[in-house]
Amino acid sequence: MEPASTYDLHCHSDASDGTLSPARLVERAADAGVGVLALTDHDTTDGLDAARQAAAARGVRLVDGAEISVTWDKRTVHIVALGIDAGNPVLRLGLQRLQRYREWRAEEIGRRLAQAGIAGTWDEARALAGGGLVGRTHFARVLAARGHAKSVAAVFKKYLVSGRPGHVPGQWAELGEAVGWIRGAGGQAVIAHPARYRLTRTRLGRLIGEFRDAGGVGIEVVSGSHSADECLTMAAQARTQKLLASVGSDYHGPDNPYVELGRLRPLPAGCEPIWNSW
Ligand code: AMP
Ligand code: MN
Ligand code: MN
Ligand code: MN
16 A cells, blocks of 8 residues: 555646646656545546546556535535546536536626626636636636736635625535435545535534435545644544545645645544545
């Protein structure tokens, strides 16, 4: 088995909102000492073939994954899929539905921004996505480049979150549905970056309960976007709720990463790593 520090089970390529191609991402991960990498693009598995080729060339073990967008309790929650058969027809149909919603939503974001006086963002966001799925991150990069705010994060705050002019409420998969697609495709479902949702303990407990009832098995204890304290909180959740612990950088490319590839915090003691089940 690989040492724990060489696992990274959550990252993005330019098939969704990462900036590196799948091959460049895998190469960078290999250079950083990552031995087991899951490519988990938002609502698509399109990058996996190219990533697998690059991984074979560099001796990296690639885990076929995705990060599925879910609407739960009127908010967006992300579920990471690990070890899926990307050819599974039910999973493919489900992801296609989310991809079509994403396309409509991108156009709608463009319309709403235009109504707010900012024209032409949809075309630019699509061009930036280069044939990959268009997400809010592409709009954020476009608006930041045009000087509407001083950073991508600042654009999100000012334009793309609830209550802001470019916000479109999500209509993603249902929780049980997404977990069902993952299980049906032979994969394991993991709650992505749980601390990012800012849920109360009670609500987090409800999310975990419904997730487990649907057949979900894991929780991201270590995320590039978690503080050290948040990792400890989620480690306690993993232990008490009997969920397997996962780790992932949520890398989107070399510009302002939460954490660089190969630099994840170690998994706190007492958690059962998800890869022990592989
Ligand atoms: P989408 O799935 O298109 O709604 O976009 C979600 C993605 O936007 C996340 O995966 C992040 O990559 C990015 N994102 C969300 N919130 C922020 C933020 N406040 N600052 C920077 N990036 C963000
Ligand atoms: Mn993203
Ligand atoms: Mn996410
Ligand atoms: Mn992600």
